[in-house]
Amino acid sequence: MTKFLLAVHVLAAIVAVGPVTVAASLFPPTARKALAGPGASRHHLALLYRVCRVYAVVGVVVPVFGFATARNMGVLGDTWLIVSIVLTALAAVVLAALVLPWQGRILEGIDEGDGGNGGHGGTVGERATVRLAMVTGVFNLLWAAVTVLMIVRPGSTTGA
Template sequence: MTKFLLAVHVLAAIVAVGPVTVAASMFPPLARKVPADPGESLLNLALLHRICRVYAVVGVAVPVFGFATAKNMGVLGDAWLIVSIALTAVAAVVLGALVLPRQGAVLRSVEDDVLDARATVRLAMVTGTFNLLWAAVTVLMIVRPGSTTGA
């Protein structure tokens, strides 16, 4: 059962978190290009925002299966897992409270033709923070101190 839960946890992370990190990273540079090419770029910008919103909700499966896996493995109290849980919570807050609302604000400003380039820079910064948090969690999941893999 543990292998099944771990497989679902990893697949959920790849399928849910991967698209958010890529779409969120693509959003600020595309937003800066919209004034020069408003037609298709605006549609693509709206699509990237929707991908981020939808996959953020789907991403809830990652910690759900992560907790189930950790419980089956008996590692819920391990320091590396607690740090991973904390970083995941911070990443979720950054995504929900900073990235998605700022994407929405940038999208509305682009639609109204009043884009402030500084807003895209700030958005890129918080998006990078979100991506770095997930990178740290990924490294902890792979390296995890006390691992029995011998790697």
């Protein structure tokens, strides 16, 4: 049963978290293109935003199966797992409280012609995309740290 849970956990992480990290990373440069002028960028931007929102919800299965796997392995109290849980929760907060709302504001601003900045102009819109890129980078780094902890963990069978 542990192997099954672990397999589902890893597959869910690849299928759910992977698209969010890629789409979130592509959003800021696509937003800058959309701010620069009309074109297909607006459509791409809306698609990237939708991918981030949908896969953020789908991503809930990752910690669910992670907890089930950890329980079966008897490692719920291990430090590496607790750190991973904290980092995962922090990544979820960054995504839900910063990345997704900023993406939504930028997208709405492009629709309204102000770059998501309440009429402050294109320069601020570009600054908003830079800030979003930074926050998205933090989100991606948190997931990278969790991935490393899942692979190279104290007492693992990898010998690392």
